[in-house]
Amino acid sequence: MYTVRILDYKPAHQPVFRALNEEWITQYFVMEAPDYQMLDEPQRYILAPGGAILMAEHEGQLVGTCALLNEGHGIFELAKMAVSPAAQGLGIGYALGQAAIQKARQLGAHHLELLSNSRLMSALALYRKLGFRNVPVPTSPYQRTDVKMALDL
Template identity: 40%
Template sequence: MSAVIVDYRPEHAAAWARLNAAWLAEGGFEIEAKDRSAIDDPQGSFLDRGGRIFIVEQNGEAVGCCALVPIADGAEVCKMTVTPAARGQGLARRLLEACEAAAREAGVQRLYLETNSGLRTAIGLYERFGFVHLPARPTPYARADVFMEKRL
């Protein structure tokens, strides 16, 4: 099963919404206001702000996604997920690689992310990818209790 990572297109809107609602539900998380905005308006939340959204397509189906959005001192990696059926194939790592390549191409020197301590598999991936833990900081997400960065 070959998978390709492509840039978000408007026809990905339903898959983007489905993928994000699914990982939030799987984690037992509420869809918060910032989530709702990102899910309902990926164009305005990410692309119009100079960001990118990457979609993993496998056999013509969107099975994963991740967004990269500029922030004051770098770029934030967010909304990353791979469907349970497609996990274990290195697709999440490939999404991170796509984000890092896009960030480097844009001259970004720092990747940042927020996550939840219950998402241990994701945190392990981020650590193996070179992210380091940061002290807690203000966040719009009630679920965010892990903060990480990777200097490029």
């Protein structure tokens, strides 16, 4: 079993937080305005409104991340989840997802949701394994969104 440590975000993590997300986004899609906002200024767009960012460390390297966006009224969005391609298949995404659910509960969440895309089949399988279910897709700030999933906590 590989050792994965889930860490709370520190400002020094911002370049890795950005790089991990930009890597997967540009592999499948294009960066959009909300991506730049959150990845360039996570303190302003994620943390200050009451959200959180988690980082995954494996063998001394930061290889994964995810964010929780505070949508208000006990609703949080799981967002900006990424695992380095070199570290995929090691259970890091699942460990991050479990830690994010736990962190959301600590932050007072009763409902967790996420936006995704049907092309990201591995990610969608992970979300289902974590207990998320498909729900109707609303209008989104992202053109790539065609899937919405939710989890009651």
